Amino acid sequence: MPEMIFRVRWPDGAESDCYSPSLVVRDHLVPGTDYPVTAFLARAEAALTEASVRVQARYGFPCRRALGQLQAIRETCGRFAADGAARVRVVSFH
Template sequence: MPSVNFKVIWPDGDQATYYSPSTIVHEHLVAGGKYSQAEFDQRIHSALNAASERVYKKFGYYCTAASAELEKINRKLQFLREQEIVGEVRVTQLG
């Protein structure tokens, strides 16, 4: 199953690279896309949960890497909320 790395720039200027175990992330995000934090949150949860489900259907277990990436993203979104930093999340690369 092909995996995908994607890069984002957060509203506070931080840049990060994340992993999806499936190309299904292409159905939820686009390179060059700009999303509100709430929309990015919804899209990335849908994407990584769907990716983990694909792994389950193929191998019989859910992808712990997808869960770990969601946890990192959740922590970042929580930090932004706590710091009252609002802005767009930009997807700079989706490969």
């Protein structure tokens, strides 16, 4: 399966590289787009859950790395959830 790294910029200006075991992220996120934190989280959850399911279908087990990445995204989004104006930018795909 082709892997993908997607770079995001958090509302505080910090950037993170996020891992996906599948290119399915392209179906849920668009580089150069800003998303409200809750919308970004929903899209990331959908993408990484789908990616993990694809790994499970192919190899017989879910992708722990994708699920770990999703947990890290949830935790980071939680720091900004109270700010309704906070946005996450998808910087790029690699």
